Every structure is written in structure tokens, then in C-alpha cells.
Amino acid sequence: MxxxxxxxxxxxxxxxxxxxxxxxxxxxxxxxxxxxxxxxxxxxxxxxxxxxxxxxxxxxxxxxxxxxxxxxxxxxxxxxxxxxxxxxDTFYVKTHPRSQHPKFFSEVEELIPKSKNITLIAVGLNLLWEKHIVDLLIRRAQEGACNVTVCMGNTASPHVEDRFIEEEMEWNRPQVGRSGVDRNIRALVERLQASGNPRNFKFVLFEHYPTFATLMFDDDLFIYPYGYQSLGNTSPIFHVRNDGGDQANFFLENARKIVSDSIPASDLISVRKNRKFRSDDWILAAVYIIPSQDSRIYQFGSSVLGYDIYRAQAIPASQDLTFARECVGESAEYGFHATLADALYFSSEQQIERVRAEVRFLSQEFKPFHLDGLEPAVSPHDGRAAIIRAQDSSGTVESIHHELVSRVYRLAVSSTYLTGQTTKALPGDGQRAQMMLERYGSPFILENFMLHFTVCGSCPEEATSGIVDGVRQKMGGILRERVFVDQIVLVTKRPGQSRWTIEESFPLCGPRWP
The missing domain is CATH 1.10.287 (Helix Hairpins)
Incomplete structure (x- = not known):
């Protein structure tokens, strides 16, 4: 009343x-x-x-x-x-009590035969547990009657892994979990290959932390959230319709961005089956310390290598450095630098953007520092390489390197070490080296990481010591100078490029730095 x-x-x-x-x-x-x-x-x-x-x-x-x-x-x-x-209210239609509800599956079975555009985005995508639904999707794509996009979670991504870890925290352990999703991804890739990889069927994997699933059948959208420590198949599923309004456009645009930023599922499976697999479309990226363009050590190192990475220009050989220029090898492609994160392969521009964001955030956690103790030496990792070792008493280099191993290495699809796209020597069959290669794509990380600048990477082993002596003599007073490091640099090498270029430099502006 x-x-x-x-x-x-x-x-x-x-x-x-x-x-x-x-x-x-x-x-x-x-x-x-x-x-x-x-x-x-x-x-x-x-x-x-x-x-x-x-x-x-x-x-x-x-x-x-x-x-x-x-x-x-x-x-x-x-x-x-x-x-x-x-x-x-032409947007909201109805709600099913859970995403695995029989009525929802029945509704999907009615929508698939008459839909022309189907996009399915979810971590494990329980719809694909039903063989007859997979058969129907593939048949529709083969007939050219429907464009199908399936987007599942990349179980190798640390961000997707966070979701699996949360699901393991409660007593209600998942029946499928990460291993089950792995099996489903591999099974669908093989099934598509057996079906001739229909061009109307796109299968990709997202790498971000998932917040909700989106299943779209033309203008019919089904949304279900990923609750904290709750299995996705227990979530309520909301049926809404694309009415052209702002609410519908939000979900459509979100789905478009997820699919756009995802990687081909076939690439992941190919890499797992053959660690030397490499796609010509992949992009190389690394994180370096590059001394100031005006510093004497940068000018000397760039002159030896014959490449100025700041200007992306070749440098003519000088008469007094000819002895070293002949032994530079592939180092000339990289420019003068000290490695913080190795050359890693990423499958898309969106992955590069993710790396860019990771490095930007990381740069805001550390303040500038100095390198000293410069000393030419034969690399303990490769007897053919003449390097300039450096010391960092602040511990910043070690910290940044460890952070990058955690944040960036596991985002990569492969590395130059795994694909054999480097002349750098690899260690023997040691268990540690194999473990680091398998998990991170590089054997020279963590406790085996060594801060250094490479000047000659392809010396005859019997001549390396002599070249090191020549470098020491030519550097002279530079060896007593301190190298001021106030930025870290993201560098890339895209398909078709012969040399690495600077993508972006990130000033070190940690909380204790004004």
C-alpha cells in the first residue's frame, strides 16, 4: 500500500x-x-x-x-x-541457473544450425565437451554456412594459470582443470587438422586473466562470470541480445579485443610437438641495457659492431678496429647492449604490447644505478665470444632480470635458442640447462645470468684471447669509467628486418627517485 x-x-x-x-x-x-x-x-x-x-x-x-x-x-x-x-528492454532475455544447465545446452543446439557467426570465448569452454556440438560446428564451417571462432585459455600463460590456481584453492576441485583444458585444446587442433582446417573455423588462445565467458550466436549473447575460487560451470549464465545499444556493444567490443589479442592454437601445439618450430610471422623482442648515446663505451662498442641502434644506421669500419670487426658475427644485428631478457619470439603485436606494459610497470619500481668494473674477457658461456664484463653493486640488474624471467619469458612462444636461430653456443646436455630451455627458452638465466656487453661473437676460438687483449688496449681509459644506467630498453626485430631496432625506452623512476 x-x-x-x-x-x-x-x-x-x-x-x-x-x-x-x-x-x-x-x-x-x-x-x-x-x-x-x-x-x-x-x-x-x-x-x-x-x-x-x-x-x-x-x-x-x-x-x-x-x-x-x-x-x-x-x-x-x-x-x-x-x-x-x-x-x-530488448537487451536482457533470461537467466539460466548455471552455465552447464541442460536448457542452455538445448538452446545452443537450436541456435548453431541457424547462426551465421558464432564466437565462443571461455577458459575451458564446456560446450566443446559435447562431441556432437563440435561435429556440428565443424560441419557448419566446412559448408561455408557459418564463421566459427573458438577462443580458449592458453594454459601456458602465467595469467591464465592464476585462474587455475584459484580454482585449486577450494575444496571443490575442478574435474577438468588445466590438464583437461590442455587435452581439449590438443584434441580440437588435431580434429581441425583431420577436417582439412576449414578456413571458416578460427581456433585461438587468449593469455589474459579471464573475468567472464562470452558465447555469441549471431545476435544472441550468453555471458557467465568467473567468480573468485568458483568453477565457471557453476556460474549463472545470462542470455542477452544485441539490440544495437551501448550494453550490447560493450560485450561485442570486449569479445573482438580478446580474439584480436589471442594467439593461434596450432602454434602452441606445434611448439610443444617440435621445439624447433618457428613461424615467419612471429616477432622477436628483448630487453636491454643500452648505455647513453653520448657515452664513450657506447660509441666504442657501436664502432666495433658497425651498427648504431639508436639511429638504426650502419657505422663504417675504422682502420684501428678492423681486427675486431671481422669477428663480430651476428652481434652486429643486435647493436651494443647488455642483455636483461633474451631474444624471445612472440606471435602477435598484441603480445608485444603486453611486454611493453610489463617493462613500463617494472621500470617504475627501480631507480637509476651505475655499472663499473668494466673488463674485457672471453665469455665463460662461449669460447668464441669476446665480451666486456661489468659489475652492479646495487643489485638492480639481478632484480630486473629475475622479474623479467617471471613476467616476460613465460609469455613468449619460443626463443632463438629453442628454434636454432642463433649462432651462440648452447651448453651440453646438463639437466639444469635442459630444464631452463624447456621452461624459459634460455639456459643463461637466473643463477647462470652474467651481465656483459658482447663485442665479438664469432671469433676463432684460438684467436679469442688475442682479440680480447686488443679490445682492452683500444678501450684504455674507458675501462675506468662508470656507466650510468637510467633506462631499460625494449628492442624488437620484426619479420623482414635484418637488424634489431629500439621499440621504446623506459626511464627508471622508482619510488625513491624524484
């Missing part, structure tokens, strides 16, 4: 009470009072009384029926408003 209705009833009851008092007072005055009314006066007062009663009864009935009528009008108005709202 509304406040207005309550007020009307209060006024009604007040009227009844006053009416009873007036009637009672009139009757008492006419018939029981001792004021000496004569019969003519009583007759006149009685007529007035009867008229008052009649008017009161009319007023009472009008009030009752009018109140009821007002209630009916308000009820009708509310119902009309609800109907109008329902008619105007």
Missing part, C-alpha cells in the same frame, strides 16, 4: 468517527435533551438530521468507490509501466 493510499484510509476513518459523533449528538438533543423543544422544532430538526444523514451516506459511498477506483487506476498504471519497460 502506497503512502497516498494510507492517507486516504486515515481520512476515511476520521470521517466515520466524526459522522457517528454528529449523529449521536443530534439524536440525543432531539429526543433526550430537557431543553424544552416543542414538537414543531423537533420536526424541523428531524428533517435537517435526515438530510444530513442522506448527504453523509452519499459522501461515504462516493469516497469508498472513488478510493477503489483510484486503486484500480494506480494498479493499471503500474502494470502499463511494467509492460512498457518489458517491451523496451
Amino acid at each position: 502506497t503512502q497516498l493510499e494510507k492517507m486516504r484510509w486515515v481520512l476515511f476513518y476520521v470521517f466515520i468517527v466524526l459522522f457517528v459523533l454528529i449523529v449521536g449528538s443530534t439524536v440525543w438533543v432531539i429526543f433526550f435533551s430537557s431543553n424544552g423543544w416543542n414538537s414543531q422544532d423537533k420536526a424541523f430538526i428531524t428533517k435537517i438530521f435526515v438530510g444530513e444523514v442522506g448527504l453523509s451516506v452519499i459522501a461515504l459511498f462516493y469516497g469508498l468507490f472513488n478510493l477503489k477506483n483510484v486503486q484500480n487506476q494506480e494498479a493499471f498504471s503500474r502494470m502499463s509501466t511494467e509492460i512498457q519497460i518489458a517491451a523496451s
